[in-house]
Amino acid sequence: MALLRQWHTDKRHFKQKGEDDYFFAEISSKAVCLICQQSVAVLKEYNIRRHYETKHAVFSRYKGEARKKKSSELPSKLRSQQATLKRPSTAQDCATRASYEISALIAKSGRSFSTGDFVKEKSFFSQISLSRNTVTRRVEDLSRDIGDQLTVKSRDFVAFSLACDESTDISDSAQLLVFVRGINADMEMTQELAGLETLRGTTKGEDLFAAVSRVLDKYNLSWDKMVGITTDGAPAMIGKKAGLTALISQKVSECGGKVAQYHCILHQEQLCAKTIGLADVVRDVVKIINCIRSKALSHRQFRAFLDEVDAQYKDILYHQEVRWLSRGTVLKRFFELRQLIAEFLSSASRDTQIPTDKRWIFDVAFMVDITDLLNNLNVKLQGKEQIITELFDHIKAFQMKLQLLCRHLSAGKSLTCCTQTFGCLLFVIVTRAAPCVNLNKEFDLRFVDFKKTAGDMELFSQPFSVSPDSVPEHLQMELIEFQCDTELRRKFVSLPLRDFYPHVSKQRYPQMRKNAQVMLSLFGSTYICEQTFSLMNLNKIKLRGTLTDSHLQDILTLSVSKLQPNIQSLIKVRCMPPHSPLSSDHPSGQQKSAKVNKQ
Numbered sequence: 001m002a003l004l005r006q007w008h009t010d011k012r013h014f015k016q017k018g019e020d021d022y023f024f025a026e027i028s029s030k031a032v033c034l035i036c037q038q039s040v041a042v043l044k045e046y047n048i049r050r051h052y053e054t055k056h057a058v059f060s061r062y063k064g065e066a067r068k069k070k071s072s073e074l075p076s077k078l079r080s081q082q083a084t085l086k087r088p089s090t091a092q093d094c095a096t097r098a099s100y101e102i103s104a105l106i107a108k109s110g111r112s113f114s115t116g117d118f119v120k121e122k123s124f125f126s127q128i129s130l131s132r133n134t135v136t137r138r139v140e141d142l143s144r145d146i147g148d149q150l151t152v153k154s155r156d157f158v159a160f161s162l163a164c165d166e167s168t169d170i171s172d173s174a175q176l177l178v179f180v181r182g183i184n185a186d187m188e189m190t191q192e193l194a195g196l197e198t199l200r201g202t203t204k205g206e207d208l209f210a211a212v213s214r215v216l217d218k219y220n221l222s223w224d225k226m227v228g229i230t231t232d233g234a235p236a237m238i239g240k241k242a243g244l245t246a247l248i249s250q251k252v253s254e255c256g257g258k259v260a261q262y263h264c265i266l267h268q269e270q271l272c273a274k275t276i277g278l279a280d281v282v283r284d285v286v287k288i289i290n291c292i293r294s295k296a297l298s299h300r301q302f303r304a305f306l307d308e309v310d311a312q313y314k315d316i317l318y319h320q321e322v323r324w325l326s327r328g329t330v331l332k333r334f335f336e337l338r339q340l341i342a343e344f345l346s347s348a349s350r351d352t353q354i355p356t357d358k359r360w361i362f363d364v365a366f367m368v369d370i371t372d373l374l375n376n377l378n379v380k381l382q383g384k385e386q387i388i389t390e391l392f393d394h395i396k397a398f399q400m401k402l403q404l405l406c407r408h409l410s411a412g413k414s415l416t417c418c419t420q421t422f423g424c425l426l427f428v429i430v431t432r433a434a435p436c437v438n439l440n441k442e443f444d445l446r447f448v449d450f451k452k453t454a455g456d457m458e459l460f461s462q463p464f465s466v467s468p469d470s471v472p473e474h475l476q477m478e479l480i481e482f483q484c485d486t487e488l489r490r491k492f493v494s495l496p497l498r499d500f501y502p503h504v505s506k507q508r509y510p511q512m513r514k515n516a517q518v519m520l521s522l523f524g525s526t527y528i529c530e531q532t533f534s535l536m537n538l539n540k541i542k543l544r545g546t547l548t549d550s551h552l553q554d555i556l557t558l559s560v561s562k563l564q565p566n567i568q569s570l571i572k573v574r575c576m577p578p579h580s581p582l583s584s585d586h587p588s589g590q591q592k593s594a595k596v597n598k599q
Contacts, residue, residue: 022052023059023074034074035059093571098128100567103138107555110538113139136551142565143554146192149563150180153190154219157182158514159521161228162194164212164237164244165529166203169540173549174199176208177529178215183517187502191385193532193560194219196553205236209247224257230523233263262449264526265391266381272442273374276435281363284355285334288341289316291352305344306337313337328371335368370436373401384528387497389461391524392450395443402440409433450524460519461497463512464489478511528560535559 023034030039031048035056040047052059062070106115116130154160160182169175180194195215199207216223229248231237237244238261245261252259292302293316303315316337317330334341338361342354355361380394410433450457458466459475464483468476482488482504491503501516539555540547558565 022048023056023071024048024052025075025078032078034078037078095128096571097567099130099134100138100142100565100570102128102130103135104142104558104565106135107139107142107558110535110555112544113551139551139554139558141570142567143557145565145570146557146561146563149566150190150192150194151219153184154180154182154221156184157190157221157225158185159183159225159227159517160221161226161230161521161523162212162248163230163523163526163529164208165232165526165533166199166208166234166236167533167536169536169552170542171540174203175533175536175549176211177532178212179523179528179532180215180219180221181521181523183521185506187498187513187517187520189385189498189520191528192563193553193557196536196549196556198549203236205239205242205244205247208236208244209251212244212248222255223252224255226252226257226259227518228260228262228522230262230264230526232526232529233267238263260449260453260522262388262522262524264524265395265447265450266378266525266527266530268446269374269378269381269395272439272446273371275442276367276370276439281360281367282331284360285331285364288345288352288354289330289334291345291350292316292341302344306340309340311337311340316341328368328375331364331368331371335364338364366435370439373398381525382527384531386524387520388450388522388524389457389497389519392447392454392457393461395447395450399440399443402436402443406433406436406440409436456515456519459512460516464492475511475515478509482509482512532556532560 024031025034026032026043027039031043032039033051033056038051040051059070102116102119106113106119113135114132116135117132119130160180163179163181164176166174166176176195176197176199177193178195178197179191181189181191183189195211195218197211197214199211201207215221226248229245231245235243238246240246249259249261291298293299306314313333313336317333338354345353377394377398381391455470459471459479463479466479468479468483471479488504492500495503498520501513501520504513504516506513535556536552540552
């Protein structure tokens with residue numbers, strides 16, 4: 001105890017002597033010079049005196065009262081500087097916030113990071129830092145903050161699913177998009193872009209699996225909580241032995257879980273649509289359209305002709321195979337302009353003419369009707385956060401409509417455009433029942449993956465209608481009690497499914513909630529991936545070929561995320577002292593921006 005008291009006495013003596021004689025103060029167990037704010041390695045009088053005599057000997061001219069006054073002014077000045085660093089001015093806060101907001105808009109609009117220089121030069125933002133390097137750092141900060149938020153949210157996931165799709169960018173780099181949709185115990189859903197993984201070599205199933213593993217490790221997502229994966233149906237994705245879904249299923253099983261595998265419902269619908277047949281009819285229509293639009297003069301004359309006769313449409317559309325809705329809209333426009341097109345082609349004495357055969361015209365009308373139905377289905381299947389049961393309901397409804405059409409055609413009843421054109425042309429109408437029957441068979445053969453979980457879907461979407469005998473034994477008693485809950489039944493009628501299940505008691509109906517959590521987390525399609533790839537192609541163009549993969553992911557994250565970056569916390573980090581480990585100006589915070597290219 002005597003030694004301890006002596007140590008405290010010596011320390012107090014040093015404190016007073018250091019401030020009076022050498023203008024030093026002890027801050028956080030370090031001896032800090034009040035003049036230059038540098039610290040010495042070891043808190044010893046020899047080190048302090050040496051620093052003072054070699055760097056600040058000029059202060060020796062202060063004597064007596066003048067030295068005491070200076071000794072009291074310097075600590076006050078240091079405290080004032082520290083307070084300024086901790087509490088930046090409101091004007092600085094506003095300027096920094098504006099810099100973040102504008103940088104986010106630049107990224108979301110697909111513009112180059114150097115756009116900030118132009119904005120600053122041509123507007124009233126002259127006081128805001130918007131250089132290319134600054135915009136780059138801002139975009140990195142915003143994306144990193146969203147990633148941190150997703151990491152925090154993913155800790156609470158009780159179930160999650162992935163949507164994966166792979167495409168090639170303009171630089172021939174294979175890019176794998178990984179979206180995650182997770183549900184927490186309170187039935188709150190989070191859907192975010194988890195990763196954009198660049199595949200440098202091959203794109204086999206094992207390569208895709210390694211990329212997905214990196215994404216899961218990044219956010220500490222547990223394999224045993226994965227309940228589903230949805231892909232685009234490519235061989236590397238759905239291969240039975242070495243495909244991505246097979247490898248993920250094996251990994252999840254090893255961890256004690258079970259994962260449902262789905263082929264994108266939109267892709268399956270498009271594959272079904274290709275089985276209609278009548279390819280020669282579509283080919284003839286495309287040939288006629290190309291005859292008009294392939295030459296500039298012909299195209300101008302046709303548009304002038306439509307304008308002269310005051311037609312409903314001012315032009316005819318090109319058919320683009322890669323666009324899902326292209327064929328239906330092209331056929332419909334052609335059919336509605338068919339008489340004017342025939343008149344234009346005959347007046348110009350062109351080699352290509354519209355066939356006059358009534359059967360050919362009927363086939364076009366039939367294709368217009370059937371593709372219109374398929375287009376309507378396709379639009380219903382699109383959407384970023386649709387529940388898998390809703391998507392499958394659209395498929396089942398379409399099949400029932402298709403079966404009705406088959407019966408109508410077999411009975412000699414025509415479709416809409418067919419009726420408007422010919423009335424009832426029985427011998428042709430009956431022959432057109434076959435393509436509808438074939439299309440219905442194709443729908444029966446596909447969507448097997450969705451049919452496998454049809455029981456769980458029905459339990460989720462129609463819990464008060466499903467028979468207790470049709471569900472697993474461990475659910476039967478709970479389901480009976482659930483169906484007898486009049487308060488829940490009332491809420492089920494008045495609320496959407498995703499709003500209804502948070503009202504289901506965790507204690508009374510744990511299995512029902514668990515099934516709902518799985519259903520809500522499942523992706524039914526890779527539509528969100530297709531949309532994001534469109535954004536990727538808008539951003540990574542020839543003029544921005546040097547855009548790095550990490551910055552491309554930052555841009556896509558900001559463009560598709562529903563999470564809002566916490567700009568206020570980013571401002572606080574930015575305003576920390578330059579050598580603070582948390583500051584973005586600290587060497588560790590500049591590593592990612594070290595190679596900022598001309599993007």
